[in-house]
Every structure is written in C-alpha cells, then in structure tokens.
Amino acid sequence: MSKGTVLSNGDSNLFMERNSISVAENFLTLDHYPTLEKKIDDAEKNDLPPFSHFTDEEVLYYYVHHQKNVDQNKNKSDGTKREYIRELLNFAKNIVSYANEIDIDIEDVKEGSLFKSLSPRHIKRYQEWMVQREPYINGRKSAYAAATIARKTSIIRSFLKFLYKNDYVVTDLTARMASATVSSDERPDRDLGPSEALEILHFFKEENHPILFGILHVLITTGIRNNEFCHARVCDLSYDAARREYFLRIHGKGNKKRTVPIKPKVFDSIVEFRKARGLGTTLNRNDVSPLFINSEGNAYRSTYLSRYINKAVKRTGLDCVKNRLNPIAPHTLRHSFAIISYHSGADVYRIMRSLGHEKIETTQIYLQKEFEKNDHAVHLWDKSLLKDFV
Known part of the structure; x- marks a missing residue:
C-alpha cells in the first residue's frame, strides 16, 4: 500500500x-x-x-x-x-x-x-x-x-x-x-433441555461457585445473548415497584432495546456474583459500569465468556455434558431458555419476543426438534388397533 x-x-x-x-x-x-x-x-x-x-x-x-x-x-x-x-x-x-x-x-x-x-x-x-x-x-x-x-x-x-x-x-x-x-x-445441536440445565445449575450451586452459578443462572433464565450479557451495565438493572419485580434493559442485536424480567432468585445470584467480585450491590441508574466483570475487573468479552463457560461445564463430568457432540456455550443456554419456556407452556410468539428475534422462523429453528418429537404421528396410536404395542 x-x-x-x-x-x-x-x-x-x-x-x-x-x-x-x-x-x-x-x-x-x-x-x-x-x-x-x-x-x-x-x-x-x-x-x-x-x-x-x-x-x-x-x-x-x-x-x-x-x-x-x-x-x-x-x-x-x-x-x-x-x-x-x-x-x-x-x-x-x-x-x-x-x-x-x-x-x-x-x-x-x-x-x-x-x-x-x-x-x-x-x-x-x-x-x-x-x-x-x-x-x-x-x-x-x-x-x-x-x-x-x-x-x-x-x-x-x-x-x-x-x-x-x-x-x-x-x-x-x-x-x-x-x-x-x-x-x-x-445446524449444530445446541439443544439443552430442562433436566440438563437443572443438573448444571445444581452442580455449581453445590460447589458454592457464585461466579459460574451467577453467569449460568442469568443466561438460562433470561435467554439473553452472549454480547448482551457482556454489555449489561449496572444502570440497566432496575426495580418496578408496581410489579414488584426487577428488570434488565438489554442492548440487543442491531442495537435494538428490550426489557427482560429478572426473577427474585436470579437477582439474588447477581448480588452474590457482585459480592464475590468485591462490587457494590445497590441499584444505581447513573452507574454505567459493567454489571458483570471478570477477575481483572473488566467487562467480559464474548469470546472469553464462551471459552470460560465451555471449560467450566466440561469439568463437571455430568453425563449430559459428556454425551454431547457440541460444546455448551452461552448460545446453548439461549436455546435452553427457548426449550424450557416451550415446555412451560409459552407459545412460539411469546418466546420470539422474549428472545428478541425479529422473525418467528428463527425461533422455530430453536424449537424444531421439540416440534418433531411432540408432533410425531405415533403419539396418536394410543387409540388405534395397535395401542397395546406402543
């Protein structure tokens, strides 16, 4: 040049x-x-x-x-x-x-x-x-x-x-x-069902690891993206007195904004995470510092967070981890949120809005295997002539 x-x-x-x-x-x-x-x-x-x-x-x-x-x-x-x-x-x-x-x-x-x-x-x-x-x-x-x-x-x-x-x-x-x-x-298999998510959460809770448990707890229960987690700020977390609930303002893909609920036990996990990092736990609308920081005091980078979670979950030795073809990363936990929500009775449109998807087709990709399992014709055989053989 x-x-x-x-x-x-x-x-x-x-x-x-x-x-x-x-x-x-x-x-x-x-x-x-x-x-x-x-x-x-x-x-x-x-x-x-x-x-x-x-x-x-x-x-x-x-x-x-x-x-x-x-x-x-x-x-x-x-x-x-x-x-x-x-x-x-x-x-x-x-x-x-x-x-x-x-x-x-x-x-x-x-x-x-x-x-x-x-x-x-x-x-x-x-x-x-x-x-x-x-x-x-x-x-x-x-x-x-x-x-x-x-x-x-x-x-x-x-x-x-x-x-x-x-x-x-x-x-x-x-x-x-x-x-x-x-x-x-x-498409890579990123599915992680309710029982598998529960096993992973239990492991790190029993290990008394507030950092890993806090990260996993937030990602699984909110379905937010890796980058959205990394860019979350203290001022984005607020309390809605009318609803008596905490909410996190998300700066999403394409710089689109949305708000996700932070359930009480998830909020407790965020508090414990920040205590473990030596950070304040008071809500502050003027505090633009990262909500979650690494051991060096900086906001997480998405590539590092993926490696950190993958390495941590691998060492659990859980069967649901050992038998997987694809590693567990933040995006896997986002898929897990969609699957758990579907099993809990949420319709696809509601899950789409919660994930911040623009198109319902994207959400359907997350749930494709669930649809295949639930909608298979053999489930109707319970009343057929072959009902005694299924």
Whole structure:
C-alpha cells in the first residue's frame, strides 16, 4: 500500500501484515471515516464514481463503517464490524498468500488494486478453496460447518456486491459464486433441555461457585445473548415497584432495546456474583459500569465468556455434558431458555419476543426438534388397533 493513503502503514500492504490484531484495530477505529467521506464528496463534485480515489483498504474500511442510518445506534455494532473486518481481511490476505494454490491467474494488476484485478472465476475458485482447503491450513482437523461456510460466503458476497454497485469494480464478481445455505439437519445441536440445565445449575450451586452459578443462572433464565450479557451495565438493572419485580434493559442485536424480567432468585445470584467480585450491590441508574466483570475487573468479552463457560461445564463430568457432540456455550443456554419456556407452556410468539428475534422462523429453528418429537404421528396410536404395542 502506498504512502499517503488514509490507512497507510508505511510501504507494507495491510493485507499481508503479520500482526493481524493491530491491523484489525486500525480498521476498527472511526478516525478515518470523515476523511473518506470528504473523498467521496470531491468525487461527486467532479462527476466521478464515489470511490474513484480510494485504495482497496480504504473501500473495505468504508464498507464496514458505512453509516446507513443517522441514528448511530442503528448502524453496525462493534461486534459485527469486528467480524466483517476479520473475514474480509482474511479473504484478501488469502487471495494474495495462496494465489498459486487457488489459481488466481491475474495477468495485469489494474490500477494497483487487487479487487479491480479479480474476475468471477477467481471468486468461484476462492470459494471452493475456502471450503476444501482453508480449514486445514488454519490447523483444523475437520471441514468447516455448513453454518460457518454460509456466514463467510454471505460477508464476502455482500462486500463484492457493494464494490460492483458503487462502480469500484466493473464486473459483478459474485456472478459465479455458489449459494451457501444451511439446512435444518446441518445446524449444530445446541439443544439443552430442562433436566440438563437443572443438573448444571445444581452442580455449581453445590460447589458454592457464585461466579459460574451467577453467569449460568442469568443466561438460562433470561435467554439473553452472549454480547448482551457482556454489555449489561449496572444502570440497566432496575426495580418496578408496581410489579414488584426487577428488570434488565438489554442492548440487543442491531442495537435494538428490550426489557427482560429478572426473577427474585436470579437477582439474588447477581448480588452474590457482585459480592464475590468485591462490587457494590445497590441499584444505581447513573452507574454505567459493567454489571458483570471478570477477575481483572473488566467487562467480559464474548469470546472469553464462551471459552470460560465451555471449560467450566466440561469439568463437571455430568453425563449430559459428556454425551454431547457440541460444546455448551452461552448460545446453548439461549436455546435452553427457548426449550424450557416451550415446555412451560409459552407459545412460539411469546418466546420470539422474549428472545428478541425479529422473525418467528428463527425461533422455530430453536424449537424444531421439540416440534418433531411432540408432533410425531405415533403419539396418536394410543387409540388405534395397535395401542397395546406402543
């Protein structure tokens, strides 16, 4: 990458930079956005396409931070931006690093741009390589799950469509990309029923571990997402005197807000968690500090919380843990909330609202196996001629 560009890193190409963490942080900051907006303004004044004077790195950066809504809270969250940056930088770096293996047969580099030099055949080959070779190059012992392939494909496709729509590239690079969908039987098994959740809660309660018990108790009984737990603040917890109940204000996916009840025993667990961390236990609407902190006094990061819960639950040695194909993580506990609610008589619409889902189809995915078990035709045989054999 040449000197003088907004995202300059000396003479090095950021796509090939070894320190991926520092590169990602460089792309995550919003410091460069106003300068890039000015470049677009200048292009418009001169009747040029908006990204005429952008480098590849700059157009990638702009795509991630592009503000579609005047309300900042309705644009991409930092977590979403991190995921997009990681995936798109990885995509560009792989194209360069494994060009021969992928067969990126570029004869002429156009305008010093990787993206402008690509053709639909290259993206088709990259997608095939991503599915067949990338997981093993990254040290995995098995192929990517269908959901992972679908996520990676979706991010890359969206970015390339953005380039074409805004005239940064002259060809629709996604023209030969294969679709990547996830069928119901390809989804990882995240089901955790009432009895299994009870076993896990009992284990950590009897172990007298207020930290782990508090985390698990909150996640199972509220169904909140990993990120929602990590971002919860003291000021988000309040008491409704009319209902005589505690509530937690959630900053959800897509920066949408919702309120979840905190039942009395769950509130007690939050109090014990905070006592164990040496924190205050008084409600305070002005306190924006994290409601839950790690041993270093910082808010939990979602990746750390997943590893922490997985490792802790594994060591229980419970049969419901040992016999699972997929690890137990915060999202498993979210599924558990849906299943327990369904068994408790809640309808799908109510569960959807409680989870903060926009579409009822998403909630139905959580409950698909429950529907299959309950709605099977054999349950009607109790009154058939074969009733004595079932």
